[in-house]
Amino acid sequence: MSATAWPAPAKLNLFLHVNGRRPDGYHELQTLFIFLEHGDTLHVEVLDGSLELTLSPALPGVPDEENLIIRAARMLQARLPSPKGARITLTKRLPMGGGIGGGSSDAATTLVALNELWHAGLDTEALAAMGVALGADVPVFVRGVAAFAEGVGEKLQPVTLPERWYLVVKPDCHVATAAIFKDPDLPRNTPKMGLQDLLAGEWKNDCEGLVKKRHPEVANALGWLLEYAPSRMTGTGACVFAAFEDESLAREVLAKLPDGLAGFVAKGVNISPLANTLQQVREGVAAGLTIG
Incomplete structure (x- = not known):
């Protein structure tokens, strides 16, 4: 058995453009991701010779078959040549339905941590490809580098952004991403642009107007924050x-x-806390140290 603490950091969408809807129902997007030094923590205890997978505490209203942490662990477990399991304890700091990547980040951290602790041997690209099946934002968390994203969010181009300080405000409401993207009033016609033009232009979030209309709490929070600094919504709120x-x-x-x-x-x-932890763990193993 071995136990290690792994961060699942928050992200911000510094801009989010919806370029159109694809025939399969998904949306073409252009967005810019940066990570925050704040997030959930997964404490992982490896079980050799066992297929047991447990998560505690359980998330209210989220059964195991829908929990992204358990789903990610099972996906990776199916690739192992011999049985291995894990007991995962989640310290939850990121709100659900907040648009800062809580569930996607937890799933990515599960893949990265268990790949390392189970000695599964998958590279970053393979883990990112697995992550797409769990959520469009999972690959950026797996790769751990600030990025410009296109497609449904899976086409990633690393970028280097100013490392500023961010105040993130969470109103008392939950925004369902699926409901926003299904809403017929969502703008879906922002023209695609090159990265340099996007970086030099005015940053906006195409989901913001609809979310403010559906959730007055978001409109009120944004109105308050705008009194102090230019402000936007992240993700679908x-x-x-x-x-x-x-x-x-x-x-x-x-x-x-x-x-x-x-x-x-x-x-x-620009480099996520998860990527830094992975590097520290690998350096510790190389030096014969235990990191917990």
Whole structure:
């Protein structure tokens, strides 16, 4: 048995454009991902010679067959030449339905951690390909590098972005991604652009107007945050965010957060905490150390 703590970081979509709907029902997107030094933590205990997979605490209302952590573990487990299992303990900090990648990040961390701890031997590309079946955002978390994404989110181009401080605000509501993309009022006609033009242009989120209409809590949170800094929604919501040049300015605004809103301040980073942890674990193994 071995136990190791693995981060499942949050992400932000610095912009999100919906370019059209494909014949299969999925949407063509262009978006820009950056990671945050804030997220969930998975504590993994490996079980050799056993196929047992457990997650604690269980997520309310989410059975194992729908839980992305268990689904990711089972997908990887099916690739192993000999039985191995795991007991996973989740420290949950990222809200569900927040648009900051909680479930997708947890799934990616499960794949990366168990691939390493089970000695499955899959490379990053293979893990990312597995991740697409779990969710469009899973591959970017698996790769662990800030990226420009196209397609349904699976076509990734690494980028290097300014590492600013972000204030993320979560209104008291849950936004269902599937419902937003099924809504006939969602704008789906933003022209595709080259990356350099996108980086130089005005950043926006095509889902923001619809989400504000369906969820007044998001509109209210964004209205409050806009009083202090340029602000947008991330993903399909519900979280909204603003960038600051230093931590102290972000925390000054966080201290003014109205009742009914939750929030946190975190640094945006180009290399995810998960990628850094994987490197540390591999360096520790090479040096004969135990990392826990």
